[in-house]
Amino acid sequence: MAPETHGDPTMHRDDWLARLAEALGSDDARRVAEVLPRRVWDDWAVERFRFWWVRATGMEVTQSIQHHQAHQHLTDPADRGADNSVRLVAGKTTWVRVYVRGGIFGTVHGVTGRLRVQRRILGFLWVDVATLSPLAPGTVRARPFLDYATERGNVAHTLNFRVPPETFWGNVRMTVTLTDGARREYDTRTVTVDATLRQTLRLRGILVSYNGPTTANATPGIPTPPPLNLAAPSLADLQATSARALRAMPVQAWGSFTQAGATLAWTRPLDDPRLNAGGCSANWNLLLNALTNRRTADGNRTDVVYYGLLPSGIPLGVPGCGIGGLGSAVSGDQGTLLHEIGHGYGFQHTPCGAAGATDPSYPTYEPYAAASIGEYGLDTSTGAVLVPGATSDYMSYCFPQWMSLYQHRRLIQHARLDPRWENDQPWLDTYREWRKYRVEEDLPYPPDPWRRADMRAQQVISVTGVVHPGGRPEVLTVARVAASTQLDGRRTGLTVSLRGRGGEVLAQAPLVRLTTHGGGCGCDDDDTSSYLFQAFVPDVEVGDALTIDGDAGELWVRHAPEEPAEVHHVTAEPGDDGSTNVRWEAHAGKEPEFWVQATQDGGRTWDAVATGVTGDGVVVDAGALPAGAVELRVLAHDGFTTAVSETVRVEVPARAPSVxxxxxxxxxxxxxxxxxxxxxxxxxxxxxxxxxxxxxxxxxxxxxxxxxxxxxxxxxxxxxxxxxxxxxxxxxxxxxxxxxxxxxxxxxx
Incomplete structure (x- = not known):
């Protein structure tokens, strides 16, 4: 075997012939030289193969999953993609893995290099933005041969560069130059990628505290432990819990994390039995209903996923539950957050483990088993490679899990990720495009005037509740609010109607089943168990009755009260600890429910502050309101009508950051x-x-x-x-x- 090369292995024609003479004999080497004219040598051997010296054979640009030489491991051509063809996004930490080969005469140690990063501007001009050194240990061993799975499956076999998120956006060209320790050059290679799409993980946190029993499954004869009193997590805890999602999903490194109101106080343990295989428990459904009301009070925004963050230590049976646009689990559980917000994006489970009903469109990436991620993944925080033969899609119940090709593709330009394009065309072309799509600025979120029309808030009557086995509906909340009317679920055949004095229908809407997904097993697809529902009926007038009707006729009715709800004398006083004490006087029937909303734009948009309040006041914890001047109002619900108070202004002091x-x-x-x-x-x-x-x-x-x-x-x-x-x-x-x-x-x- 030829000895390993530790010096400069760059062999020119004469060097190579000298080494060849040792193996073949000088006469044979001379004859080879005679039949290899200089031009043939340079054009054919040097430029095409260069198999006697160090060279870069490929560059993989990856953010979580990527194609590279897919034909080497995927047996079905339909599953393959060109190198670096998985969409890259702007503003995300990016690894560049450089695959290196040595000469045929031995392994070369100490190969290092530098990465030149350029960005295109004005559609044609390339400018330098960074020159990067490789990640530790900074060198790689250039071997003559290394099998595909071994090389791709470990970053120790490649020269690795990290492109910072603030550098990686637009049309990007990267050139690697391989060198030795003395900076003598071996080879260069260039790749150009498109990172003009910017997406953002947008979570609207509902922070939940717990004060209640240690379990729902008390054993007779055994003393019950004292109740638990657990403080709500912070907004920074929500961001920290989302770290795995930020790394795995095609989103920029900086998410949008906001708080949907004050702490939601919860008192029921969540370790009660599931209602069905794959669904959630009765107490979980009640919590999801409370979270749904908070989302509705917040406008039911379609550009975010709402997430109920539970305190660590809360009694749990199902580790997490979710419905379309909303998920919930314990603070610190990064894997469950990634899974549950997947349900928030409308994803089903994938076919592996006790997953129940699964996504029928999920492909099998041959030769791998069902639910394989389909390509090699990379965790950019640790450099860990997730191999497709041993890693399952994160919506399955097989482990370990990571982002798959299938889910990655579905998340591209997803409306809840606020996709935006950052092209490098001249500003005049951008302005012309803006003029082409300009509409009146009447959309509540986000500020771009051509954003989706379904984000417009409409005056609706929100009806939420539970349909029990046998089809009996139980209404939990009726609220008249301004909200987006998008609901992720399936129609049930039941209808909610607003009726006039003569029983005529003034407005109606389908009753939508909010399909719950319980972590740990399957989807809630059992029609014999109870389920959550919601309906948005257009709020055209007060009306005389609300009804729920099915094929068998009227299943539920509620008539208008003799006196409509009233709320007045609202006050808001800041506390020494940064909280705000909101009080009011109201008349709202026998079982009133109060919501508090806030605005900082003069009432153009309203955010949720508190929901589910049954008394005449609430203490809004520090962090639930933004610093500065805030206007508050109270909504009083009597089960049929909703009264809205006058606004009250409060100055919220600045506070130390939560980290x-x-x-x-x-x-x-x-x-x-x-x-x-x-x-x-x-x-x-x-x-x-x-x-x-x-x-x-x-x-x-x-x-x-x-x-x-x-x-x-x-x-x-x-x-x-x-x-x-x-x-x-x-x-x-x-x-x-x-x-x-x-x-x-x-x-x-």
């Missing part, structure tokens, strides 16, 4: 000496202008900024601290993690 560490996570185990991502969640803060962010590892400051990369410390236990200072105060967070030495080390050890 969390997104990576590494607490108690995580990482390889020593590798690239370590430090990633902070600082919602609502303009990082760089308003905040100073420092990272302290084992007592030593190691980095600054919302995101940084350092070399993972030596094997052992470590403590990481995040310190944030703004003009409004200071905040801190910390995690502990462990590093371990990997046997054999990196490729170069």
């Amino acid at each position: 969390a560490i997104m990576h590494p996570v607490d108690d995580q185990t990482l390889p020593a000496g590798g690239a370590l991502q430090l990633w902070a969640a600082v919602p609502g803060v303009d990082v760089g202008r308003d905040a100073e962010i420092r990272w302290v590892l084992d007592g030593h400051e190691v980095a600054a900024g919302e995101e940084a990369w350092v070399e993972a410390p030596e094997a052992g236990a470590h403590k990481l601290e995040l310190l944030v200072r703004t003009g409004d105060g200071e905040a801190a967070a910390g995690v502990t993690f462990t590093t371990v030495a990997i046997e054999g080390g990196s490729e170069e050890s």
